[in-house]
Amino acid sequence: LPPPSPPPREQPIVSCLVCLDSAGTIKETSRTLCSTVCGHVFCSTCLEEAVKRKKQCPVCRKKLTKKQYHPLFI
Protein backbone atom coordinates (compact mmCIF):
# COMPACT_ATOMS: atom_id res chain seq x y z
CA LEU A 1 0.00 0.00 0.00
CA PRO A 2 1.26 3.56 -0.67
CA PRO A 3 1.99 5.62 2.45
CA PRO A 4 -0.85 7.91 3.52
CA SER A 5 -0.63 11.33 1.88
CA PRO A 6 0.04 14.29 4.19
CA PRO A 7 -2.93 16.46 5.14
CA PRO A 8 -3.52 19.22 2.59
CA ARG A 9 -2.08 22.56 3.62
CA GLU A 10 -4.47 25.43 4.06
CA GLN A 11 -4.42 27.63 1.01
CA PRO A 12 -5.74 31.19 0.93
CA ILE A 13 -8.72 31.93 -1.30
CA VAL A 14 -7.93 35.13 -3.17
CA SER A 15 -10.78 37.63 -3.11
CA CYS A 16 -11.50 41.26 -3.98
CA LEU A 17 -11.09 43.24 -0.76
CA VAL A 18 -14.06 45.47 -1.66
CA CYS A 19 -16.82 43.21 -3.07
CA LEU A 20 -15.36 40.02 -1.52
CA ASP A 21 -15.92 38.03 -4.73
CA SER A 22 -13.43 35.19 -5.03
CA ALA A 23 -10.85 34.90 -7.83
CA GLY A 24 -12.98 32.12 -9.36
CA THR A 25 -16.10 34.29 -9.43
CA ILE A 26 -14.17 37.30 -10.76
CA LYS A 27 -12.85 35.28 -13.69
CA GLU A 28 -16.24 33.75 -14.44
CA THR A 29 -17.79 37.21 -14.65
CA SER A 30 -15.26 38.67 -17.09
CA ARG A 31 -13.48 40.85 -14.59
CA THR A 32 -9.75 40.87 -14.00
CA LEU A 33 -8.02 40.20 -10.72
CA CYS A 34 -5.67 43.12 -9.99
CA SER A 35 -3.04 44.02 -7.43
CA THR A 36 -1.99 47.49 -6.39
CA VAL A 37 1.72 48.17 -5.86
CA CYS A 38 0.87 48.35 -2.14
CA GLY A 39 0.01 44.64 -2.48
CA HIS A 40 -3.77 44.76 -2.05
CA VAL A 41 -5.95 42.69 -4.34
CA PHE A 42 -9.21 43.74 -5.99
CA CYS A 43 -11.39 42.99 -8.98
CA SER A 44 -10.97 45.39 -11.88
CA THR A 45 -14.45 46.87 -11.38
CA CYS A 46 -13.91 47.85 -7.74
CA LEU A 47 -10.36 49.08 -8.38
CA GLU A 48 -11.28 51.27 -11.36
CA GLU A 49 -14.09 52.78 -9.30
CA ALA A 50 -11.70 53.51 -6.41
CA VAL A 51 -9.11 55.10 -8.71
CA LYS A 52 -11.76 57.27 -10.34
CA ARG A 53 -13.57 58.38 -7.18
CA LYS A 54 -11.05 58.44 -4.38
CA LYS A 55 -7.67 58.08 -6.08
CA GLN A 56 -6.50 55.95 -3.17
CA CYS A 57 -6.26 52.28 -2.18
CA PRO A 58 -9.51 51.18 -0.47
CA VAL A 59 -7.47 49.25 2.12
CA CYS A 60 -4.38 51.29 3.05
CA ARG A 61 -5.29 54.63 1.41
CA LYS A 62 -2.06 54.85 -0.55
CA LYS A 63 -2.43 57.30 -3.43
CA LEU A 64 -3.39 55.33 -6.56
CA THR A 65 -3.13 56.12 -10.24
CA LYS A 66 -3.50 53.76 -13.19
CA LYS A 67 0.25 53.21 -13.07
CA GLN A 68 0.04 51.86 -9.54
CA TYR A 69 -1.87 48.68 -10.19
CA HIS A 70 -1.62 45.77 -12.59
CA PRO A 71 -3.42 42.56 -13.54
CA LEU A 72 -2.46 39.56 -11.44
CA PHE A 73 -1.96 36.31 -13.34
CA ILE A 74 -2.90 33.55 -10.94
Added chain:
Amino acid sequence: LPPPSPPPREQPIVSCLVCLDSAGTIKETSRTLCSTVCGHVFCSTCLEEAVKRKKQCPVCRKKLTKKQYHPLFI
Protein backbone atom coordinates in the same frame (compact mmCIF):
# COMPACT_ATOMS: atom_id res chain seq x y z
CA LEU B 1 -33.90 21.14 6.36
CA PRO B 2 -31.77 23.92 4.84
CA PRO B 3 -31.51 23.92 1.03
CA PRO B 4 -28.43 22.16 -0.33
CA SER B 5 -25.50 24.53 -0.71
CA PRO B 6 -24.25 25.20 -4.27
CA PRO B 7 -21.14 23.34 -5.38
CA PRO B 8 -17.96 25.20 -4.42
CA ARG B 9 -16.42 27.19 -7.26
CA GLU B 10 -12.97 26.23 -8.36
CA GLN B 11 -10.43 28.54 -6.79
CA PRO B 12 -6.86 28.92 -8.00
CA ILE B 13 -4.08 27.86 -5.66
CA VAL B 14 -1.47 30.60 -5.74
CA SER B 15 2.07 29.28 -6.18
CA CYS B 16 5.57 30.55 -6.92
CA LEU B 17 6.10 30.18 -10.67
CA VAL B 18 9.72 29.10 -10.14
CA CYS B 19 9.78 26.63 -7.20
CA LEU B 20 6.03 25.84 -7.43
CA ASP B 21 5.59 26.07 -3.66
CA SER B 22 2.04 27.09 -2.76
CA ALA B 23 1.14 30.30 -0.91
CA GLY B 24 0.49 28.20 2.21
CA THR B 25 3.93 26.60 2.11
CA ILE B 26 5.63 29.92 1.35
CA LYS B 27 4.08 31.52 4.44
CA GLU B 28 4.88 28.55 6.66
CA THR B 29 8.54 28.76 5.66
CA SER B 30 8.98 32.46 6.42
CA ARG B 31 9.08 33.60 2.83
CA THR B 32 6.93 36.34 1.34
CA LEU B 33 4.61 35.95 -1.59
CA CYS B 34 5.47 38.64 -4.15
CA SER B 35 4.09 39.93 -7.44
CA THR B 36 6.03 41.67 -10.15
CA VAL B 37 4.42 44.66 -11.88
CA CYS B 38 4.06 42.37 -14.91
CA GLY B 39 1.64 40.37 -12.73
CA HIS B 40 3.67 37.22 -12.17
CA VAL B 41 3.80 35.69 -8.71
CA PHE B 42 6.84 34.24 -6.93
CA CYS B 43 8.20 33.57 -3.47
CA SER B 44 10.66 36.17 -2.19
CA THR B 45 13.60 33.74 -2.39
CA CYS B 46 13.13 32.91 -6.08
CA LEU B 47 12.36 36.51 -7.01
CA GLU B 48 15.38 38.00 -5.23
CA GLU B 49 17.57 35.42 -6.95
CA ALA B 50 16.11 36.31 -10.36
CA VAL B 51 16.57 40.05 -9.79
CA LYS B 52 20.16 39.53 -8.70
CA ARG B 53 21.20 37.08 -11.42
CA LYS B 54 19.16 37.84 -14.50
CA LYS B 55 17.47 41.17 -13.75
CA GLN B 56 14.38 39.94 -15.57
CA CYS B 57 11.06 38.25 -14.81
CA PRO B 58 11.51 34.44 -14.94
CA VAL B 59 8.19 34.13 -16.79
CA CYS B 60 7.91 36.98 -19.31
CA ARG B 61 11.48 38.31 -19.19
CA LYS B 62 10.42 41.87 -18.48
CA LYS B 63 13.34 43.85 -17.02
CA LEU B 64 13.09 43.73 -13.23
CA THR B 65 14.53 45.92 -10.51
CA LYS B 66 13.62 46.03 -6.82
CA LYS B 67 11.10 48.74 -7.64
CA GLN B 68 9.23 46.44 -9.98
CA TYR B 69 7.89 43.95 -7.48
CA HIS B 70 6.05 44.10 -4.20
CA PRO B 71 4.71 41.82 -1.47
CA LEU B 72 1.25 40.45 -2.14
CA PHE B 73 -1.13 40.44 0.82
CA ILE B 74 -3.43 37.49 0.27
